[in-house]
Amino acid sequence: DIVMTQSPDSLAVSLGERATINCKSRQSVLYSSNNKNYLAWYQQKPGQPPKLLIYWASTRESGVPDRFSGSGSGTDFTLTISSLQAEDVAVYYCQQYYSTPSFGQGTRLEIK
Amino acid sequence: EVQLLESGGGLVQPGGSLRLSCAASGFTFSSYAMSWVRQAPGKGLEWVSVISGSDGNTYYADSVKGRFTISRDNSKNTLHLQMNSLRGEDTAIYYCAKDRHCTSNSCFYDYWGQGTLVTVSS
Numbered sequence: 001d002i003v004m005t006q007s008p009d010s011l012a013v014s015l016g017e018r019a020t021i022n023c024k025s026r027q028s029v030l031y032s033s034n035n036k037n038y039l040a041w042y043q044q045k046p047g048q049p050p051k052l053l054i055y056w057a058s059t060r061e062s063g064v065p066d067r068f069s070g071s072g073s074g075t076d077f078t079l080t081i082s083s084l085q086a087e088d089v090a091v092y093y094c095q096q097y098y099s100t101p102s103f104g105q106g107t108r109l110e111i112k
Numbered sequence: 113e114v115q116l117l118e119s120g121g122g123l124v125q126p127g128g129s130l131r132l133s134c135a136a137s138g139f140t141f142s143s144y145a146m147s148w149v150r151q152a153p154g155k156g157l158e159w160v161s162v163i164s165g166s167d168g169n170t171y172y173a174d175s176v177k178g179r180f181t182i183s184r185d186n187s188k189n190t191l192h193l194q195m196n197s198l199r200g201e202d203t204a205i206y207y208c209a210k211d212r213h214c215t216s217n218s219c220f221y222d223y224w225g226q227g228t229l230v231t232v233s234s
Contacts, residue, residue: 049225052223093156100173
C-alpha cells in the first residue's frame with residue numbers, strides 16, 4: 001500500500017494570506033501511460049463528510065473557488081489556498097488512487 | 113441533485129454483526145462504482161471497500177477482508193455493507209461514496225453521504 005504523509009499536521013494562517021499544505025507519497029502516483037497523477041484533495045468541515053476539491057493533482061472540481069489550487073507530480077504535491085477565507089477552516093486530506101486507495105493523515109487549518 | 117443516505121449504524125457487541133445501507137438518488141446508480149470509507153472518532157479517513165457498477169467486482173481493505181461484504185441492488189439504487197465479527201477497532205463513522213473515476217480497485221469520490229456511526233463495545 002502507498003503511504004501518504006501530509007505536512008504540517010496543523011496550520012494557522014491569517015485571513016487573506018496564503019495557506020500551503022504538502023502531501024508526499026512513498027512511491028510515485030504518476031501513471032506513465034497517460035501522464036496523470038492519481039492524487040485528489042478533500043476538505044472536511046466539522047460534522048460534515050469530506051468534499052472533493054481537486055483531482056488529477058491539479059483539476060479543480062466544479063464549484064470549488066479558484067483560490068484553491070493543486071500542484072505537484074510523482075511523489076510530492078501541494079494544495080494552496082491563495083487568500084484564506086473564514087469558511088476555509090477545515091481538515092484537508094490528500095488521497096492517492098493509483099493503487100489501493102489511501103489517505104494522508106489530514107492537516108487542520110485554522111485562522112491565526 | 114446527487115443524494116446518498118446511509119442507515120443501519122448503531123451499537124453492537126464485539127463479535128456481532130451489522131448491515132449498513134446507502135440509498136442513492138440523482139444519478140444513474142448502475143453506471144458508477146460505489147465505495148465505503150470510514151473514519152474512527154477524531155481520526156482520519158480509511159478506505160473500506162469498493163464495488164463496480166455493473167459487473168459487481170469487489171475489493172476490500174486488508175483490515176476487513178473476510179469479515180465485511182459489500183453488495184449493491186441496482187434495481188433499488190442501494191448499496192450495502194454486511195459487517196460480521198465486529199471488533200472495537202471497527203468503531204467509526206461509515207460513509208458511502210460515489211466514485212467518479214476508478215482504476216480497478218482504486219477511485220476518487222465526488223459525492224459522500226452524511227455517514228452512519230457504528231460503535232462496537234460491550
